Amino acid sequence: MKNLKFIISYDGTAYSGFQTQPGGNTIQDKLEDTIFKLTGESVKVISSGRTDAGVHARRQVINFITNSVIPVERWCLALNTRLPKDIVALSAEEAPLTFHSRKSAKRKTYCYAVRVARFPNVFQRKFEFHHYTPLHIEAMREALECLIGEHDFTSFCTVRTDKEIRVRTIYEARIEVEPDAMSDDTKAGSLRVMITGSGFLYNMVRIIVGTLFQIGEGKRDSSDMRRILEACDRSQAGPTAEANGLTLWNVEY
């Protein structure tokens, strides 16, 4: 009996999220079906956390228990030749039996990518949100600062249950800006909102980004972010930003 740990990447565009669903069109279903075809075993794939429909992963971590005799160094190629082309296993290793992708995770980083330009970049269109009008980046950066540290993030959480503990720690939150060489529009560019935390509530990054957009558009002041955080009230924050811009960037153990 072995506990295998993988780093996987996926383009989430075509899927109903990570977690298994009756319809079956999820990353977990594709992985479990492929492992079944490969080994005849019905395993349960554990991930560092579910990602929503349309959300991507650059380096998601998964693990599962197997009795298969396939050597660990053969697993990635064996999976990749059978998986759909929008899911790729990047590396595999044997982990202690106590390793659990979700429970063992220490830090997770999400990236929300935004293209700011009149028109979308056709090559990145599935992985970045297209924002037509300019954004005030400095105001967005100021707003992000108050999120660093341990807080109750209820204002940035789509409520699923009242009993949930909504305290999380944000270690780092920053905005990277790159000009866009493709466009004649000198104001065109790409933003990456990078947020690293102990864990994230349901829709947390997308609601933070939806609120950041309102600040970047001048509809709210950067100081509103602190007020919204302290209110512990979802209705105070901005809308949930679209899924396609979000990528689970990295998971640390």
Add this chain to the structure above:
Amino acid sequence: MKNLKFIISYDGTAYSGFQTQPGGNTIQDKLEDTIFKLTGESVKVISSGRTDAGVHARRQVINFITNSVIPVERWCLALNTRLPKDIVALSAEEAPLTFHSRKSAKRKTYCYAVRVARFPNVFQRKFEFHHYTPLHIEAMREALECLIGEHDFTSFCTVRTDKEIRVRTIYEARIEVEPDAMSDDTKAGSLRVMITGSGFLYNMVRIIVGTLFQIGEGKRDSSDMRRILEACDRSQAGPTAEANGLTLWNVEY
């Protein structure tokens, strides 16, 4: 009567190339259909050159003659709201009636993108060729040098007609290398073969790249490139590299 010149971008994955075909699934057909819906006019869209099935364009140039009264600054948005999402008009301007996208073009640049790694990058998989094994970049760079200048490129041309003039000038040919931050494989990276010339024969860039791969894999010596060029014989060169890695990068007038 106006001659409108556009810079357009497209993800060529889903199309049978630029040039119109009876089946209709081409970039030209999509553009002409969209212009018809917008203006009621049946125009003929001229491009700087056809691109093959599966080949992309970052900055393709097109023009057409129209009697439409739509102001030039409204055209891009009008087209983009009606075009499929994998074709985007980036800019529009009125050109002299004598302007012809193909005949007026002075220099064209193509980019052939290659991912060198054990596994593909899921986010770039449609726009780069996946090469499983390491490539000897310096040998490939040496081989490219002899192509600079005016030459008969018959060896790098899929023959369509014997009467064709196969002399072209290559102004620049270089390989850009970027390490891949996503992978744990330290040898993983992306290559871009960038070639600028007066014009290109049918499949010319893809045959040059197919030959470069053989040199990079050590199957041929870098000095073979000159011998192949001088032979003026298609059978001496390597295979035609796959379409998905090729992008028409820029056109200069």
